Amino acid sequence: MKKFITFLALVCVTNLAVGQAQKTLVKSFNLQGKDMVMLDLKGDVEVQEWNNSTAKVMMTIELANSNSGMLKYMVTKGRYNIKTQPKSEGLLFYTPGLERPIKTRTGVMKENITYVVYLPSGVDAKIMDTAESTTEAKNEGIK
Secondary structure, eight states: OHHHHHHHHHHHHHHHHSEEEEEEEEEEEOOTTOSEEEEEOSSEEEEEEESSSSEEEEEEEEEEEEOHHHHHHHHHTTTTOOEEEEOSSSEEEEOGGGSSOOEETTEEOOEEEEEEEEEETTOEEEEOOHHHHHHHHHHHTOO
16 A cells, blocks of 8 residues: 555656646847848747837747756757748748657657747738748758
């Protein structure tokens, strides 16, 4: 009976330790004189205007069935880095680290990522859909 209670306590502690991890990352970008941005960001994207000359992206990441240590590790390895690339029509924002899913011994980890993109007045935004951005990335050699 004592072993069963110990086992049950261990299971409960493990379930509390592994739950949902969340982190918000913020990064500012020089728009390099462009008045159009293309947002090839994996997740829900909201665009807001703000009174500044730079763009700012707030990325909120939620990992289901994970812990804060795993999320911190993924952040330090660059999985959630946002890159920019100048194009003739504007500045492309993309997340190359999100191309591959996170695989664990229990399967593929579920990520929920949302973005709030703050742009200066007069800068237009185009949110690219998955099929369009994948095609453009292959054509332009983005890795």
